[in-house]
Amino acid sequence: MKKWAMTLAIGTSLLATTAQAESKFQCEEGETYVMNVMVSGVEYWFPVYEAFKQAAQAMGCKTAYTGTPEYDVNKQIASFDQALAKQPAGILVHPMNSDPFIEPINRAVDSGVAVVTFAADSPNSKRTSYVTSDNDREGAYAADVIAEALGGKGEYGILENPGQDNHDKRVAAFVARMTEKYPDIKLAGRAATNQDANKAYQAVLSMAQANPNLGALFMPEANSALGAAQAAKELGGTIKIMNADVNGKILDMIKAGEVFGAVNPNQGIQGYMGFMLLFMAKHPDLIDPMNDWKRAAYNPMSVPFVDNGFAVVTKDNADDFYWDAYLKRRGTKGIEE
Incomplete structure (x- = not known):
């Protein structure tokens, strides 16, 4: 076989083999x-x-x-x-x-x-x-961020969505991290808002009234943060809101300083x-x-x-989300x- 013919034959064989291999990763x-x-x-x-x-x-x-x-x-x-x-x-x-x-x-x-x-x-x-x-890492990291913002002292509250596995893990990890690493930051209260902004709004007003030193709130999703941030704003804007997940409204509120920050899965x-x-x-x-x-x-x-x-969303990078x-x-x- 001539050299060019052999080269052509080998090339054709390789193309066929490549096409066959590629076809396995095609629907x-x-x-x-x-x-x-x-x-x-x-x-x-x-x-x-x-x-x-x-x-x-x-x-x-x-x-x-x-x-x-x-x-x-x-x-x-x-x-x-x-x-x-x-x-x-x-x-x-x-x-x-x-x-x-x-x-x-x-x-x-x-x-x-x-x-x-x-x-x-x-x-x-x-x-x-x-x-x-990793929901455990998300919750723990959010706790570290809030604890630093509070200077290691104060009170925080939880708004939650009991029964949804990933949300429960985030909340449990947040509370555990606070308990283990930040003993001077106390859990003031918990409320089941079930991703309802109106329930979150009312829960924050009630929690703040019962706990005047409430300094931060964590919730495992974004919808509750909408209501929580509105309540916090009406209460003077001193309560730091930290949630998981973002949407357009949450991003706008982060940029406006109404939401402190969010952990967001990639x-x-x-x-x-x-x-x-x-x-x-x-x-x-x-x-x-x-x-x-x-x-x-x-x-x-x-x-x-x-x-x-996951990523941590703040004023500095909110535009990317x-x-x-x-x-x-x-x-x-x-x-x-």
Whole structure:
């Protein structure tokens, strides 16, 4: 064989091998992956879905954004079941509560639909992987920030959302950190506001009246911070509001000094890695690990936990977190596509 012919043959073989390898990380025609949430209008989900979609499009996959606008676990499960009825390749789900989602997730996996959880987990289900920020670290870090702002002395309050796994962890870590490291900062009171700004507003007014030395408040989500910040403003603006998660209104309030700061999960990484974990869970043949996965009959792509990290949002960097600017930069229609 002539040298040029041999080179051509080798090149053709390499191209074929490369194409074959690349095809493994490409979706088949119509292969669709779904993201499912509760309170579907909450801005937190939008960057998660945007990056979920970005990863999917890179591999020729289709996506859909689903969920329920209500804060209701039964309605979210109903929306999950509606998505499952269409037999997508996989579902990335934020389970509002852990245990009620065990049966729906198990039913999905048993039917051949891959399931990965994000931001909140259903650890006793058959979900393949879980991607989130470290809620314990978030809560502890928020406590350190508030403690420094208070000068190591004072009183703080908690507004919470009992029953949602990731929120409970943030609050527990915050309180534990304060108790262990800052004994001169006392817990003045706790109130369940359940992501309701009006409940948060009333709770802060009541807590401040009963505790005149209240210096700070922590809450594990953004909606309660809206009401808490308004109450704090009316009380003179001396109570420092620290929350988790951001949206446009919270960012505006941080810049205005009405909210002290927020810890915010890296939503884009959460969505991107969520899709990658989901795709791999659907295609376990992509890897042949040296273990007993066939004998034990489990998905070899199982990754128990991926930490997507978090950022601390202050006046100095708030401009980097606006959803509308992110969407404009990416040139897409967000959850509408």
